[in-house]
Amino acid sequence: MKVVELSGGVGGARMALGLSAIDGIDLTVVVNVADDLPTHGLYVSPDLDTVIYTLAGMEGPHGWGRAGDSFVTNTELARFGMNNSFQLGDLDLALKIYRTERLGMGDSLSAITDTVRARFDIAARVLPATDDRVRTVVTTTDGLVLSFQSYFVDRRHRDHVARLEYEGAASAVPAPGVIEAIASADIVLIAPSNPPLSVWPILAISPIESIVREHSRVVAVSPLIGGRAVRGPAEAVMSDLGLGTGTTAVLASYRGLIQHLVVDTADSSEAGMRDGVSVVAMDTLIPGRVEAERLALGILGL
């Protein structure tokens, strides 16, 4: 059974871990790269790395970085007055250095990611949505224009969002294999990631949006439980953008794209047909592999 997952960071990575634990699943994870950023001259791809480390069973405890990492270099950066609030672990740095060096040689992000995947013994295909440069730009209601990292990390997503743009998306080409994987997938799964911040930047690449729209079996998992995001500002951003709240907001985020929406059992009162979408309730809290695998099995059974 061929499954394609569209994924942001932690929620998508755990969903991928659950899917990858099921026998007979041919999994391709298409990952948001609109949060990628150069940090101290190194190319950091937060969602790709979270997916890689999670699938390798090596993810850090807080949704970023690697388990058991040390921070010798990062701490020492402060000697030179460098802003080291973006915590780069020593093990994690090796991946960043490797990727940056290969990008400097002209290799594509997707080719590099495939080597990285193999080096971590990950069976699933992991594809960046694009090898081109796409960047989320956040305009706040106060008129600030912020990079994703500035909005999310530096300002801890405290601003109200007036507008989101995905710079470069209009001309970006899907990474090799993305369109083919979606076209041949038995099911396309939109991960319990932040719709406007993690999934829309993938769909903003119009050939990806088109092929998903044409697909007859697209299931999204709501990132909300009891109307609130498990982590991050999903409900606040959707509300800021006028999409409403709760399941309504998630349905509005994926209008015309999905046949099924999985909401949490805490929101089971929302189940039923809504706007032509079958809303079903499952336990969507996936702190680890076991819960993620159970959720994945439930979704594949829809």
Place this chain on the structure above:
Amino acid sequence: MKVVELSGGVGGARMALGLSAIDGIDLTVVVNVADDLPTHGLYVSPDLDTVIYTLAGMEGPHGWGRAGDSFVTNTELARFGMNNSFQLGDLDLALKIYRTERLGMGDSLSAITDTVRARFDIAARVLPATDDRVRTVVTTTDGLVLSFQSYFVDRRHRDHVARLEYEGAASAVPAPGVIEAIASADIVLIAPSNPPLSVWPILAISPIESIVREHSRVVAVSPLIGGRAVRGPAEAVMSDLGLGTGTTAVLASYRGLIQHLVVDTADSSEAGMRDGVSVVAMDTLIPGRVEAERLALGILGL
């Protein structure tokens, strides 16, 4: 008393440490940068870093890197099939990342080095010989054309040297302050560094060679003890290049440039006037600050 030292790596760094320990010395260290190399996309400047770390009292035990460093990132690089034989420590990496990022912003190596010096509380001025790109190219008697690192690290300086070139030196401009420092120095000291590999690349920048040649008090310290280099291939390279052996080779290396040559007490039979140069014997083995300071005091007394 104003002192300028022309320095390569370990020997020059220790000499600088000895000079910096003396009260009333205004020290400028002009450092070879012809061994600089990009390593994994990071700008590595071996001699500058050895001088900085040694003056900060933080040098590693083997003539490179920092004391007490760990190698988490460097070890992990092997996962990706990267050649990690050039041992980059975790603390050391912070300096490399800082320098590479600032170079990428268009800052000069000399400006960056001055910030680094200050961040390590080093009082002496530390200047790269040039902000331009100069690279030592080694042609072996077997016809191989090697970068310095390839010759020195990868092949462990086992090849016979047919020719040395300092690519870029002809058009390189001395870093800001180098010419002024030498012109106003009471004494110019050529460190016990490898003459062809560490000092000639500085002198290959012709305005530096000219101002040193005009100076009336230039003292070189031989890197040889009993005819052999304390470390590295100095005697082999000088012999390969037809400069002879022992004190003769060192004198030939600095012909027309120096008034004094300090040789080791093991070579005291060489003392006296030779080719217009006053050769004097002192204890030139400087494993640490105390010995280096004693040697520095002896040299300043010439």
